[in-house]
Amino acid sequence: xxxxxxxxxxxxxxxxxxxxxxxxxxxxxxxxxxxxxxxxxxxxxxxxxxxxxxxxxxxxxxxxxxxxxxxxxxxxxxxxxxxxxxxxxxxxxxxxxxxxxxxxxxxxxxxxxxxxxxxxxxxxxxxxxxxxxxxxxxxxxxxxxxxxxxxxxxxxxxxxxxxxxxxxxxxxxxxxxxxxxxxxxxxxxxxxxxxxxxxxxxxxxxxxxxxxxxxxxxxxxxxxxxxxxxxxxxxxxxxxxxxxxxxxxxxxxxxxxxxxxxxxxxxxxxxxxxxxxxxxxxxxxxxxxxxxxxxxxxxxxxxxxxxxxxxxxxxxxxxxxxxxxxxxxxxxxxxxxxxxxxxxxxxxxxxxxxxxxxxxxxxxxxxxxxxxxxxxxxxxxxxxxxxxxxxxxxxxxxxxxxxxxxxxxxxxxxxxxxxxxxxxxxxxxxxxxxxxxxxxxx
Numbered sequence: 001x002x003x004x005x006x007x008x009x010x011x012x013x014x015x016x017x018x019x020x021x022x023x024x025x026x027x028x029x030x031x032x033x034x035x036x037x038x039x040x041x042x043x044x045x046x047x048x049x050x051x052x053x054x055x056x057x058x059x060x061x062x063x064x065x066x067x068x069x070x071x072x073x074x075x076x077x078x079x080x081x082x083x084x085x086x087x088x089x090x091x092x093x094x095x096x097x098x099x100x101x102x103x104x105x106x107x108x109x110x111x112x113x114x115x116x117x118x119x120x121x122x123x124x125x126x127x128x129x130x131x132x133x134x135x136x137x138x139x140x141x142x143x144x145x146x147x148x149x150x151x152x153x154x155x156x157x158x159x160x161x162x163x164x165x166x167x168x169x170x171x172x173x174x175x176x177x178x179x180x181x182x183x184x185x186x187x188x189x190x191x192x193x194x195x196x197x198x199x200x201x202x203x204x205x206x207x208x209x210x211x212x213x214x215x216x217x218x219x220x221x222x223x224x225x226x227x228x229x230x231x232x233x234x235x236x237x238x239x240x241x242x243x244x245x246x247x248x249x250x251x252x253x254x255x256x257x258x259x260x261x262x263x264x265x266x267x268x269x270x271x272x273x274x275x276x277x278x279x280x281x282x283x284x285x286x287x288x289x290x291x292x293x294x295x296x297x298x299x300x301x302x303x304x305x306x307x308x309x310x311x312x313x314x315x316x317x318x319x320x321x322x323x324x325x326x327x328x329x330x331x332x333x334x335x336x337x338x339x340x341x342x343x344x345x346x347x348x349x350x351x352x353x354x355x356x357x358x359x360x361x362x363x364x365x366x367x368x369x370x371x372x373x374x375x376x377x378x379x380x381x382x383x384x385x386x387x388x389x390x391x392x393x394x395x396x397x398x399x400x401x402x403x404x405x406x407x408x409x410x411x412x413x414x415x416x417x418x419x420x421x422x423x424x425x426x427x428x429x430x431x432x433x434x435x436x437x438x439x440x441x442x
Contacts, residue, residue, distance in 0.1 A: 150299055
């Protein structure tokens with residue numbers, strides 16, 4: 001039912017602010033409708049144009065969406081509140097977080113000597129040793145390393161790229177299902193999301209072609225360890241995607257290689273295609289999955305135009321990444337013991353992921369996951385599966401916050417799930433599906 005939820009104001013700015021507050025405090029929930037423009041205008045004693053302007057501002061800021069005859073409704077993930085996962089109930093085995101196994105993370109020891117004085121690092125934002133290590137990191141996998149810079153995490157980096165490249169109303173081609181924080185980020189920047197389906201080999205070329213025809217000015221994809229589907233771009237798929245992108249040289253292609261060192265399998269980056277590579281590109285890597293979730297540091301290799309635009313905006317905002325943080329990353333990336341620990345982590349994650357996929361297959365349950373530390377299981381009713389597994393002591397992630405138009409599913413993080421536990425989980429999963437035929441489409 002359409003209600004006003006106490007929206008007030010006499011100007012477009014005041015009306016927009018009032019509606020935003022209603023969303024923030026929960027009076028207006030995702031999917032709920034705002035009053036029609038003329039109805040709210042009559043109630044507030046303002047012109048329909050004033051209300052329409054307010055609604056336009058809310059749309060540009062990712063708080064509401066317009067659904068044709070369905071009117072204006074609160075966005076599924078309004079930019080005032082990201083799709084955060086629910087709290088893990090006490091006593092359950094948490095397989096929903098998407099986090100690495102702490103046993104494979106090195107001990108974080110900050111440098112003993114801090115930067116002296118209150119001096120600015122804007123003139124030299126990147127420590128030379130870390131820049132050298134970063135270039136070698138990219139070069140190892142064939143990613144061009146001529147232009148490299150740093151940021152405060154992958155989302156910080158991608159947000160800055162999109163904000164300097166695009167304008168409100170522009171469209172971004174996004175993986176579906178995809179990383180929920182990225183799905184939330186795009187509308188929060190006032191941009192439109194064009195969903196592109198994925199399979200085991202990554203973003204599907206026909207979907208990308210459709211998104212480019214729909215006006216996408218940027219593409220964000222994960223070349224391996226795709227979250228939540230667990231896909232990895234193959235060499236054949238890379239060539240297919242490059243063929244589609246050849247007709248759109250002005251489009252910025254952003255690769256989120258967030259689990260570069262523990263993804264499992266080779267990298268087939270679009271940037272390694274030589275003369276056929278995109279003209280505008282960025283390859284983003286983080287260390288949070290293999291060195292520590294609290295290390296908010298990202299390295300990005302990119303074309304020179306992208307470098308200049310990113311660093312120009314960085315200079316005007318945070319300026320640089322803390323040199324204390326950079327020195328900590330240098331020590332870890334240079335440590336042979338840490339390198340051995342990371343290799344062990346990658347092997348363990350591959351073994352554990354595959355163990356669950358095989359165990360589920362033994363019960364006739366389809367599961368996807370060829371890379372990374374997550375397994376995606378298609379289901380008909382996400383809530384039924386999540387609640388059913390909860391009764392068996394497991395906590396998995398419902399797929400709704402990862403999806404745009406993709407079919408339902410649940411995401412299971414296998415980073416610390418030993419093969420013996422995977423067998424037990426698969427049996428419980430099959431039992432949950434058997435309890436109600438409507439729970440699973442198969």
